[in-house]
Amino acid sequence: MKLRVMFLFFCLETILLQATEAIEGVQAIQLSEAIKGPSWGYYQGGIPPPFWSCLANSEMCAGTMQSPVNIETNDVVKNSHIRPFYFSGLWKTAGIKMELKNTGHGVKVEFPNTQPIIEGGGLPGPHKLLDFHFHWGGNSQRGSEHTINGHQFAMEAGSYNKNYEHIVSKLKDVKNIGDKAVLDSFPIMNLFPETTRCWYRYCGSLTTPPCTETVIWTVFEQSICMSEDQISEFRKLIGEPEIFTEGDNNIVDTFRPVQPLLQRKVSLSCPRRRKYYYEQYRLNTNEYGCINHGYGNRKCHD
Secondary structure, eight states, X not given: OEEEEBOEEEEEEOHHHHGGGOBTTBEEEOOSXXXXXXXXXXXXXXXXXXXXXXXXXXXXXXXXXXXXXXXXXXXXXXXXXXXXXXXXXXXOOTTOOEEEEEOSSOEEEEOSSOOOEEEETTOSSOXXXXXXXXXXXXXXXXXXXXXXXXXXXXXXXXXXXXXXXXXXXXXXXXXXXXXXXXXXXXXXXXXXXXXXXXXXXXXXXXXXXXXXXXXXXXXXXXXXXXXHHHHHHHTTOBOOTTTOOSTTTBOOOOOOOOOOOTTOBOEEEOTTOTTOOOOOOOSOBOTTSOBSOOOOBOOOOO
């Protein structure tokens, strides 16, 4: 059975939080969880998403620029003024070490030594890819954090997908919390959709506490396919017992519900498609393609 998987490329924290990780003018992309520990959870144990803003130092979880969001394709603003991405660094394998790790909240791939470089796409300068992680559900009707026209995908990463076997085949080695496994070298671009010409862009937040609102989100328009057998391997991972209380403490339903878009707009960039000739959208667009973003806080739940 083939399942459509949303390919979420990355969330990029802006200079405000990442300046300390910049090296020789190369800013870092940070995709890891913001806080580790059993204090916050999803739908089984721990503090559930509606109450994250009541946690210490997590008041921003009730802010007005929160993520994830639902992307209504009829409402997006077409933006032809952003340059395409350049992924030359993601084709390299020499000197790139990749580690798979069970964090207790999910699983992520880290680059402990040399990080691949990504450029273009409206981002300010070259960026290092530090790590990436996955979100999945207890079944194949849910799993992704972002939704498209109200539709939730079976997984968010980002038929049987041979390219993802580099990761899936190693999940058995990171079944328990803190387990790590070194992945065989392969071009990271093999994990991407067939085409990366078009992507959605908006300004939002981390999707885990403290929900910091300094994130530029990029979601590719084209999804990818994975098999049910491949996704089921993720559901065998063991998480924090205080967070995942059902069954054998298997990690499932690791997604935050979609948050209100409010005054923000989502843009769609297809810089290489000649048919896109649009006037500049005049709604407070910044250099990253984020449109009309506001600040403030929603109330903490009682």
